[in-house]
Amino acid sequence: MDINWATKMITIYKTDSFISLISGTLYEMDTDAFRLLLKDKEDDENGIVFSDTHKHNTQVTIAGITYAETIQIINGYSITFKDGQYSVRLRGSNNNIFDVENQILNQNQVQVIPGNAAGLIIKTGGESNDGWTTTERKQIRDALGITGLKTTAVDGQLQTNFISISEQIKRILGLSQENYRLFNPEYDSDDNLLSITIRIYPTANDCINDSNMLSEYAVTASYVDKKLNTYKVLKA
Amino acid sequence: MSVIIPYGVSFSHMSGNILSTGKSQIVAPLLVLAVQRYPSDPYFYADVIINDAIIGSRYWMVKNADHSEILATGLITSSPQVVLDVPSYGSSMIILLRLRNASDTSKYKTYEALTPHTQNGTSFYCSQQRDD
Numbered sequence: 001m002d003i004n005w006a007t008k009m010i011t012i013y014k015t016d017s018f019i020s021l022i023s024g025t026l027y028e029m030d031t032d033a034f035r036l037l038l039k040d041k042e043d044d045e046n047g048i049v050f051s052d053t054h055k056h057n058t059q060v061t062i063a064g065i066t067y068a069e070t071i072q073i074i075n076g077y078s079i080t081f082k083d084g085q086y087s088v089r090l091r092g093s094n095n096n097i098f099d100v101e102n103q104i105l106n107q108n109q110v111q112v113i114p115g116n117a118a119g120l121i122i123k124t125g126g127e128s129n130d131g132w133t134t135t136e137r138k139q140i141r142d143a144l145g146i147t148g149l150k151t152t153a154v155d156g157q158l159q160t161n162f163i164s165i166s167e168q169i170k171r172i173l174g175l176s177q178e179n180y181r182l183f184n185p186e187y188d189s190d191d192n193l194l195s196i197t198i199r200i201y202p203t204a205n206d207c208i209n210d211s212n213m214l215s216e217y218a219v220t221a222s223y224v225d226k227k228l229n230t231y232k233v234l235k236a
Numbered sequence: 237m238s239v240i241i242p243y244g245v246s247f248s249h250m251s252g253n254i255l256s257t258g259k260s261q262i263v264a265p266l267l268v269l270a271v272q273r274y275p276s277d278p279y280f281y282a283d284v285i286i287n288d289a290i291i292g293s294r295y296w297m298v299k300n301a302d303h304s305e306i307l308a309t310g311l312i313t314s315s316p317q318v319v320l321d322v323p324s325y326g327s328s329m330i331i332l333l334r335l336r337n338a339s340d341t342s343k344y345k346t347y348e349a350l351t352p353h354t355q356n357g358t359s360f361y362c363s364q365q366r367d368d
Contacts, residue, residue: 036338036343039336039338039343039367040338040339042336042338042346043293043294043336043337043338043339044294044339045294045309047336048294048296048309048334048336049296049306052346056345056367058367058368
């Protein structure tokens with residue numbers, strides 16, 4: 001491994017002590033050994049003049065679970081793997097060694113395979129208060145196959161036409177005769193019910209007082225030879 | 237006997253390590269009258285004491301304002317470590333001390349601290365933390 005202090009470029013070779021051959025063209029990089037070597041070079045006569053190459057947080061055990069250490073290349077340093085047709089798998093830490101987007105990894109033919117794993121993450125910023133960018137939201141919608149008017153999350157669910165599932169559940173409860181009232185029954189000459197109005201309410205008190213009605217339904221029926229012919233329950 | 241002091245000459249720099257300053261000297265026969273200070277010369281020299289540093293650490297001291305002047309660098313060989321004759325390039329100058337130690341089995345985080353450099357000397361008290 002070399003560090004060009006002037007250009008802040010760290011060059012890694014397949015022959016470095018922290019790189020091991022797994023099979024074929026696949027190599028594995030011990031990231032902890034790598035950062036220890038970085039530190040070793042930082043305290044050399046040449047290196048002490050320059051800013052730290054990385055930030056390190058050691059592994060911690062919380063409530064019986066050991067969380068991996070983190071290694072973050074900082075201060076404008078970048079990493080270049082000696083060019084060639086091979087792959088390097090990163091082992092031993094959550095790190096940004098593979099980060100091409102933020103100019104940490106100088107990309108060439110070498111394929112760098114990150115091993116980062118996130119548990120609880122803190123997300124800030126983004127393009128809205130929820131921290132998700134427009135691109136991220138689109139990715140989520142695409143992954144869920146969401147199109148059209150399903151735009152609003154209510155009670156943890158994406159909804160269509162802004163009708164919430166909770167409202168629909170309340171109606172189901174109502175039609176199951178919870179806080180349920182009948183009005184204006186009409187009968188034919190044979191005392192068969194021709195029509196009636198159903199109203200449902202959110203609470204028992206509302207039901208008693210006929211207030212805050214959730215929904216109203218018109219029930220109509222017709223008869224042939226004193227037998228039921230049609231029967232409809234229509235939401236108003 | 238009267239002594240004529242040329243322009244740019246100051247008696248204030250005669251104390252301390254006058255022979256180690258590298259300043260030009262106005263010399264009368266057998267007598268140093270004063271030392272002339274050039275603009276690039278340090279204001280003064282004084283010792284810096286580094287306390288409680290891990291033996292084997294490398295230290296690096298620099299003028300904090302712009303890191304333009306490396307004041308001293310070397311290895312900690314004792315505790316406290318006395319660094320002699322550290323120059324100051326201002327009447328009040330802040331020194332940045334950096335300590336690193338990662339060549340042996342035990343690794344330490346980079347330690348940095350600031351302190352004003354005074355004519356009476358300056359001390360750092362260091363608390364390097366492991367970075368295993």
